[in-house]
Amino acid sequence: xxxxxxxxxxxxxxxxxxxxxxxxxxxxxxxxxxxxxxxxxxxxxxxxxxxxxxxxxxxxxxxxxxxxxxxxxxxxxxxxxxxxxxxxxxxxxxxxxxxxxxxxxxxxxxxxxxxxxxxxxxxxxxxxxxxxxxxxxxxxxxxxxxxxxxxxxxxxxxxxxxxxxxxxxxxxxxxxxxxxxxxxxxxxxxxxxxxxxxxxxxxxxxxxxxxxxxxxxxxxxxxxxxxxxxxxxxxxxxxxxxxxxxxxxxxxxxxxxxxxxxxxxxxxxxxxxxxxxxxxx
Numbered sequence: 133x134x135x136x137x138x139x140x141x142x143x144x145x146x147x148x149x150x151x152x153x154x155x156x157x158x159x160x161x162x163x164x165x166x167x168x169x170x171x172x173x174x175x176x177x178x179x180x181x182x183x184x185x186x187x188x189x190x191x192x193x194x195x196x197x198x199x200x201x202x203x204x205x206x207x208x209x210x211x212x213x214x215x216x217x218x219x220x221x222x223x224x225x226x227x228x229x230x231x232x233x234x235x236x237x238x239x240x241x242x243x244x245x246x247x248x249x250x251x252x253x254x255x256x257x258x259x260x261x262x263x264x265x266x267x268x269x270x271x272x273x274x275x276x277x278x279x280x281x282x283x284x285x286x287x288x289x290x291x292x293x294x295x296x297x298x299x300x301x302x303x304x305x306x307x308x309x310x311x312x313x314x315x316x317x318x319x320x321x322x323x324x325x326x327x328x329x330x331x332x333x334x335x336x337x338x339x340x341x342x343x344x345x346x347x348x349x350x351x352x353x354x355x356x357x358x359x360x361x362x363x364x365x366x367x368x369x370x371x372x373x374x375x376x377x378x379x380x381x382x383x384x385x386x387x388x389x390x391x392x393x394x395x396x397x398x399x400x401x402x403x404x405x406x407x408x409x410x411x412x413x
Contacts, residue, residue, distance in 0.1 A: 197339060218322065255272045279303065
């Protein structure tokens with residue numbers, strides 16, 4: 133074989149080698165990107181309860197600062213029962229510690245059932261993360277299911293949400309209203325390092341954690357109060373709000389609308405108390 137042919141063939145081999153290497157590098161880079169996306173969007177609660185959070189890529193994470201509480205601001209009741217010079221456990225062993233603190237706040241059987249799950253701090257972090265984007269993660273904290281069946285009524289050709297549906301949420305509303313939000317804020321301040329650790333596992337820093345929590349509260353406070361009958365559409369299996377402005381609300385806001393204007397105002401009042409207690413320790 134001539135030197136010229138050998139040279140041409142070697143050039144072809146080199147070109148093929150470059151193509152193979154480029155393809156290999158691209159594949160590795162793609163796999164790494166996918167792995168990073170999976171790690172950042174999945175929070176492992178337990179083997180039986182893996183929750184995937186659909187966080188839009190490139191979404192801006194809110195940042196804020198919730199001021200720390202001072203010893204003088206802690207009430208004697210809470211100081212003696214919840215946060216009296218406590219030594220915090222490790223995150224993996226914190227359930228009984230947090231559950232004991234929370235049962236001091238409420239002994240309601242439904243509330244006790246809500247907090248009976250494992251990995252409470254991780255669940256709380258995931259729940260706030262979803263709530264800040266208007267998403268209700270029922271799998272993480274399964275609240276009491278509405279009682280009875282969803283009902284509607286017609287006036288002429290118009291389909292409306294039946295006001296009787298509002299009573300279906302009475303159990304959940306009552307539990308939330310009986311929770312002392314000021315004490316919830318005290319527990320937040322006293323156990324903050326554990327909650328920060330749970331948020332850090334999702335890739336958030338402390339200021340992002342504060343921003344997410346405050347934005348979660350804002351999702352509730354910004355829900356409109358609709359006193360008039362709410363019209364519905366039933367073009368598919370599920371009912372939807374006929375008003376496109378209402379239908380475009382976040383899931384948590386639409387859920388609040390379904391509880392009725394009075395219940396929404398009650399929940400918003402609790403949210404206000406919690407926000408004020410967090411920001412004014």
